[in-house]
Amino acid sequence: MREAYHVELEQLAEHLAAMSVQVAEAMELATKALLEVDLGLAEQVISDDAKVDDARADCEEQAYALLALQAPVATDLRTVLAAIHAAESLERMGDLALHVAKAARRRHPEPVLPESVRPYFAEMGDFAVKLARRTEEVIKTKDVAAARTLESDDDQVDDIHRHLFSVIMDRDWPHGVATAVDVTLLGRFYERFADHAVSVARRMVFVVTGKMPGYGPETDEL
Template sequence: MRAAYTEKIADLSFSLATMCRQADAAMASATQALLQADLAIAEKVISDHDELDAMRASCEEKAFALLALQAPVAGDLRSVVSGIQAVNDLDRMGRLALHVAKITRRRHPKQALPEEVKAYFAEMGRVAAHLAKGAAEVLENHDAEQALQLLDEDDAMDDLHRHLFSVLMDREWKHGVAAAVDVTLLGRYYERFADHSVEVARKVIYLVTGKIPEDAV
């Protein structure tokens, strides 16, 4: 019975990593749609979100079933509780990608992004993908050192977000209020996507060590 329980915990970790990779793929596609004003790609991100929502429900069901099967303690309990919490972060990551795709669809056939901010979002998309891939890996391998590295790598997204805001506040901005609102929202979506990736890494650190990283307090 113990071996079967351990196997189910490993299966939950694998399912969480799969969900994380799905959210990563959704944001990568949403970024491509945003940069290219590609309605077909944006529509696919939107329609595929149901699959990610089904993954969320499946992960939650697996986690709560593990709580019901036994009264887990110590490491097992941390695995299950961390898994339940991680599902919420992964769900938010998928929804943030969905929001990006919806802005692309709403502005089509026009570009949602003025030319001078496209490079910012291309780089934000790259950083988001890097963090999400790292989060998926640590969900699967439970490598606390790798997870700890991800906490620092989030700084790149914060820097990009600050620089983007300085562009919006520049007197030379000539694209109007609607474009400024879109860019502000989009910047926030990428920043939060990165934050949730890092939160997943923090949960893995807690799962492995039983301690909350200092900068999470």
């Protein structure tokens, strides 16, 4: 009985890892759609978002069933609770990739981003995808040291996000208010995507140590 239970816990972790792959691919395609003004890729991300939503629902259903039927304690209880929180964060990462894709579709056939800021978004996109893929590995391995290293890439995204404000607030910004708003919102989407990846990693640290890492206050907002 206990062996079957632990098999179910492993399956739950595998489902979360698969969600990490889904949202990594979604953000990778959404960023490409944004930078290359590719409507087809944007539409693909938008249509595939339902799969991420379904994956979250499946993870939560499995987690709640384990809580109800097995009454887990200690590490097992932490694993199930962490899975519920992680599934929520991963689903929100999918939503953020969706927002990027919708921005690309909304402005098509015109580019959303001026040429001057595209390199910043290319870099944030690379970091975001890297974070999601490293989250997959952390979920699989529950490697505390690896989980903690996600903070450095998140800091890089935060730095670029802050720099974007100085770019659009410059008195010589030539692209108008609407474009400045687009750049601000898109920068926020990438920044939140990275934050949620770190949140998932923190949950894995909680599973192993029983304590949430003291990186600072968490937030669940998009």
